[in-house]
Amino acid sequence: MPDKPVVEQGDDALMLRVADKDAEAFRTLVDRHARIPFAIGCRMVKDPAEAEDIAQEAMLRLWNNAEKWTSGGAGVEAWLRRVAVNLCLDRLRKRKRMSDEDVPEQVDDAPTADAVVDNSRQALAVKHCIGKLGDRQRAAVVLTYYEEQSNLDAAGTMDMKLKGFESLLFRARAALKHCLENSPYVLNNQEGDAA
Numbered sequence: 114m115p116d117k118p119v120v121e122q123g124d125d126a127l128m129l130r131v132a133d134k135d136a137e138a139f140r141t142l143v144d145r146h147a148r149i150p151f152a153i154g155c156r157m158v159k160d161p162a163e164a165e166d167i168a169q170e171a172m173l174r175l176w177n178n179a180e181k182w183t184s185g186g187a188g189v190e191a192w193l194r195r196v197a198v199n200l201c202l203d204r205l206r207k208r209k210r211m212s213d214e215d216v217p218e219q220v221d222d223a224p225t226a227d228a229v230v231d232n233s234r235q236a237l238a239v240k241h242c243i244g245k246l247g248d249r250q251r252a253a254v255v256l257t258y259y260e261e262q263s264n265l266d267a268a269g270t271m272d273m274k275l276k277g278f279e280s281l282l283f284r285a286r287a288a289l290k291h292c293l294e295n296s297p298y299v300l301n302n303q304e305g306d307a308a
Contacts, residue, residue: 124189131179139179143172146189149260150197156255157201159244167204171196187269194260195270198252205248242292250285257282 119127119141130138150171154164171193186192243254249271256267268278 125182125184128179128182128184128189131176132182139176142175142189146193147172149190149193150200153194153197153255153260154201156243156259157198157248157251158204163204167197167200170200187266191266191270194256194262195272198256198270202248202252238293238296239289242289242296245292246285246288249281250288253278253282254285254289 119130119137122130122138122141124142124145127138127142131142147168151164151168154167155161158164158167174196175189175193243251246254252271253267256262256270257264260267262270264279264282265275267282268275271278273281
């Protein structure tokens with residue numbers, strides 16, 4: 114019998130219990146961390162239902178691989194980030210293989226320009242431009258700016274060397290800058306400022 118209640122135990126202690134198929138310990142880990150693969154899925158595949166599937170698959174893999182867990186490593190959050198990114202990349206690759214056509218432009222479902230405040234307009238421009246990035250560049254941006262990982266941690270999540278990751282992130286930033294400079298959302302905003 115553990116000294117602390119399950120909800121107060123650290124992730125490594127919980128993983129030892131999950132290895133013994135302790136459902137309560139697993140439920141605690143799900144409550145703590147399932148938002149991570151879901152958030153990554155939402156940002157990368159842009160479909161909440163598919164992101165939910167990714168989160169469930171990531172958590173299922175955590176359950177199934179608990180007996181291989183090594184305490185003191187990078188931690189459950191880092192492991193889930195890596196699994197989520199890989200699941201997203203797999204799904205994005207599968208989408209491209211299933212279609213011979215180019216990926217269609219994302220439909221703008223935002224309110225009319227008159228109803229959108231400047232911050233919303235900029236957020237739409239960023240979202241649109243992130244959607245136009247390649248899969249690995251999008252993953253680098255999501256991990257760095259939305260998941261707030263350091264370059265070193267994000268490189269580890271993507272199973273890359275730090276220099277390679279930084280190069281990938283540099284190219285992603287350059288592509289975002291170019292896209293934002295030519296974005297109709299930003300251009301419309303600048304035209305409105307000049308009037």
